[in-house]
Amino acid sequence: MSTFETKKYPSIDEQVICAKHRSGLKIKLIPKKFSSGCAAFGTRYGGKDSVFKLEGEKEFTVMPEGVAHYLEHKMFENEDGSDTFEKFGRYGTYANAYTSHDVTCYHFTSTNHFTDNLRILLDYVSHPYYTKENVDKEQGIIGQEIKMGDDNPSRALYYMLLNSLYESNPVKTKVVGTVESIAQITPELLYKCYNTFYNLSNMRLCVSADTTMEEILGVCDEVLKDQPEKKIIRRSFVEKDEVNSKYSEKKMSVSKPIFIAGIKDNFYSDDYNEMTRRSIVSDLLMTVLFGQSGDFYQEVYESGLINDFGYGANYSDAYGFCDLSGKTSEPEKAYEKIVECLKDAKNILKAEDFNRCKIASIASLVKSCDAVGIAQAEFRSTIFGGEIFDTLEMYRNVTFDEVVNLADELFQENHLTLNVVKPLKD
Amino acid sequence: MTRRKKISDGIYLNYIEDNRFKVNAVSIKFMLPIQTEKNTSRALIFPVITRGTVHYPTEKELNKTLELLYCSSLNYSHSKIGDMTLDTLNSVFLRDKYIQDDTDVETGVMKILEDVILHPLLENNTFKTDTVKTEVKQLADSERASINNKGRYAINRCIRNMLSEDPFGYPANGTVEDIEKTTSEQIYEQYIYMLSHARIEIFIAGVVDFDRHFKFYKDIFSQIDRQYEEKTVVTPITDHVTEVKKVREKDDVAQGKMVIGFRSFCSNKDDYEDYAPYVVGLNIFGSGSTSKLFNNVREKMSLCYYCSSFSVYEKGLMFVQSGVAMENEEKAYNAILDQLENMKKGDITEGEIENAKSDAISETVATFDYLQGIISWCFEKILVGKPFDSQLYIDSINRVTKEQIVEKFKKVELDTYYFLYGGESK
Known part of the structure; x- marks a missing residue:
């Protein structure tokens, strides 16, 4: 049985209920009295994490730019051919995901059947299904996402800034990658990244909804399998004190x-x-x-x-x-x-x-x-x-x-x- | 609980009590029939006034006061809604129970609103020339910068081409030329005209003393010589398309931006029984992530990253937007029209209808979890003469049948095709 801890913030009428599921997943619940509820489930893995290894491995793995984001897109595929958006769609639930420099997050906002929606979320994110066909299909879509970014002067400027600030810090890596880098992505690469970073000990689930921790843990019991903790080592880098370019x-x-x-x-x-x-x-x-x-x-x-x-x-x-x-x-x-x-x-x-x-x-x-x-x-x-x-x-x-x-x-x-x-x- | 009470001719106070939030929101909406040559002067009223009032003579002092009022916000917007220009003053401020000392935030915000509405800083019976000069330059620059956001720019260009004869087609801020020749006297004249002639809807959402606010606004507006005449707010387009317009414009873009404009012959003024089938149909066609456009043009054909539809309900217009590679222009266009054809043919599954209904209902329910959402909902209902109660709308959504959706979509007519393309295109 999991134990919870409740942190109270009386001056703002808020509280956070914290628990650790037996699978290794840490969970936070912010109780809210709205009709809508929101859940965010994700991992500490983003655009900058392209060189890594697990504790015990000898060599670092080097991935092409844009893998974390590509993987996020491909999480929505299911082995039985069902469509994740369609599953959420039945309840009128808004579901989406994002990848930043340092995290990938899958989330939904629903107004009914919160528990069922949560089950869908935990289920699809914990079941990867990558094939050559579905991976190749995404090239065109993400290729257009990259082009859309190329037409956005603010985004161009943002990456110019990162390149000027940093010489070796991997944060300057483009989260979506480039048309060339994503062309190298295969199902095998995606599985390698998934198995490294989508370990429950490296993930968190946060909920803001009118629900209880017991309810949330019940869904976790149904969907999540126990996982031994994995320790991820990201390649360290030395960044100079001064900017890379004035x-x-x-x-x-x-x-x-x-x-x-x-x-x-x-x-x-x-x-x-x-x-x-x-x-x-x-x-x-x-x-x-x-x-x-x-x-x-x-x-x-x-x-x-x-x-x-x-x-x-x-x-x-x-x-x-x-x-x-x-x-x-x-x-x-x-x-x-x-x-x-x-x-x-x-x-x-x-x-x-x-x-x-x-x-x-x-x-x-x-x-x-x-x-x-x-x-x-x-x-x-x-x-x-x-x-x-x-x-x-x-x-x-x-x-x-x-x-x-x-x-x-x-x-x-x-x-x-x-x-x-x-x-x-x- | 909601209350609506007349303050004087054409001025109403609307109060929506809701204690789930830490803040209160105030929104004061001024509406006048569009006169395209006045758009710019109206757009400049609030930018000029919020730069200095009698009691807060500089913007810096005003901002300092707002910060000391626990980060109370004061902002404005200028837009078009139906056949009216809409100028809104908004403020969001913390409720007393979340203030740590004895600062009276609510009264402080009321004083500022009163000053902005009644006591702008004047010089020789008009706004200060320096201030006007600065704001004219800022607005002209921002209008020029609309080219920076290619997706938005393409939508505006499509609307402009589509409604070249209709006042709604004219830019809300006017053109750069209009802006640059605007004088202090013109803005001041529109300010006075707005106070005397506008339909004014005041909204407060949160927890306040209604009577206190009613008296406050009554006192403010009793100082104005009102000459209000009631005017139609929403007149949707009912003429049929005689000739489809095709506009292609060149810019330095990496990805083509496609916008297709349609007449839908359905507006939010229609009875729910007529309106709801269109909303459900629009959802099936292109406004959700289980929509036909998303599933086919993006997921199956990998032609784009985004492809979706939206409506300008007040005018009875529907749009589809997508970012596509130049070489796929025709393919994407055909794919979009194919999906529209499927709607007209009734190639719609029960599953799609159920999802779309859940989505439309969920969106409605979720609106009430945001103070601004609640205010927008109530405001729209006032404009189209419907009651605030959302259950009536939800019930109509639930009653929608496939036949009704097909009947609605059969009426949709292609009006304008717009494509913003880059160098390598034909």
Whole structure:
């Protein structure tokens, strides 16, 4: 019998029930009183994980780019020829999946028969069926998905940024791969990846619904077989402190230049709490400097120098960076303005602004707890060993000094890069 | 529980009480009959006003206040709905029980809304020239940038070609030329006109004191000299197609973007008994992942990554969109029309109908798990003169028969074919 633990968060009326199924799968339930329920089931395996081995194996296996994503598409095939979408479709359930740099997640949102939907989810993800025919058929579909991405200037810019930031970090690998790399994919390769990464000890199930843990464990009992734990070793890499390239540009059909500047943070940690804390401090730092209540934003907006200005702090167990992006007819000038602000950060940062941004960030998190699909956000936290609601307390604990110190550490010339997509005709 | 109460001619307050959320949502909708030459001025009203009001003279101060109000949001949108332009002011704010101190967030948000509606910052009886200049430039840039999102761009081009004579076909923001010649006086004139002539529907969803809000809005709008005349909101297209339009345009795209426009002769104004069969049919044809378009054009023929249908219900229009390789243009087009033909011939299984019904019902039920979803539902019902109760709609969905679906789809007429292609195409 599995035992559960309930973590309570009374200030936001939330709780998380945690359990470990005998199969080795760890499960989280966020009870919600909505008509819709959501479940997310997935693995810590994404676009960046193309070189790996299991503990005990001698050699690393090297996979072509895009395998994790290809595999995700092929999970929807079943040996008896039945259609997974059709099975969910009977209940009017919305089902989908995504692959990112570091995770693959299969999810559904339903308004009835939650338990039956959960059974379908666990069943199809735990039964791979790859044949030469069904693998080949996907070439055309994913080929068009790749082409669709090629027509998207923001996506092009994002990968330009990753290539400029990193020399060897595999996060720069294209999640969908290339037309050439996916041509090398065979059923054997997919089985190899599946058997490595879709081990239940490497997976998590998160649910946000009006249901009970007993109900969920009942479905797990029916569908999941016990699995011995497997330890995956990803090839380590050494990434230099400075950026790989200070500048890159490309021409595409856009109305005016669009840019993304990056700030490399060579801090990453396998420890979820450390990683999340870093990402929170970084997020607050960027918000105080570049948020809509700051001078920088107002100046570039009013002068019309930058449109659609945005910023972000992106952290995972194997990468960390901040980005600033927008459209501008003068990319160099916009970048100069950004660098000026970064250099002057110590003078610009004020405790009053920090405190206000902190209140707003915490409130924004509380607001997001209303989402039916919070199971998906919880999945991202829990797959790295954390708990989404703990983030609130972490935000509360961040001090102004930490933010100031991070500015010192991060904002150095050799951490910065500019990437621009320019119109075909200047 | 829902309440709807008249504030004055053409102004109503709608309250949907729901205590499942941590936030309350307010949405104030202003509708005026489309006058294409006024589209731009109307599009600029809220961008200009939210840049400064009497009590919050700069956008920075306004944003700071919103942050201190626990990240309350204030945003606006401008669009077309049926024969009207629709300008909406939205705010979402935390409920008192989730606020850690004695900040009165709700009152704070009400003050801001009042200021934005009644007390914009003026200079010589019109909006400030500098502010208008900035917003004109921002909007023109954003209109130019519509080329960056190829899929969306293709849809807009198709609609424009399809409805060259209908006011609905004209861009909601006007053209770049319209935007660049817009003056402060024109925007101010439309602001005054909107307050005096618009149909105004105010929605509050969450938990508030209805009487307090009723009095608040009554006080606001009693300060305005109203000259409201009731106008039709939804007039779907009822003319038959006399000549199919074919438009192919060149751009630097790696993948062709196909959009096919049809007249459906069915709108959300129709009785549920007429409307529900079309919704179920549309789902079977192309709007779900068990749809004919998905299963055939993508899964069986591997021609694309996405191929789906959607409707502009107010106008009685149906569209199919897909991203396909240039060399597969004809093949994809034929495959899409073949599936439409199958709908008309009644090549539809009971299983498809059951799935589509579950899907349509599920979507309706799920709408009520989001405050914005609840507001959109109620708003649409007001526009088409139907009661808020979703059970009436769900019952009609359940009664749909195959014969009704076929009868609806037999009426569908091809109107416009649009293809955005790249260099190597014929």
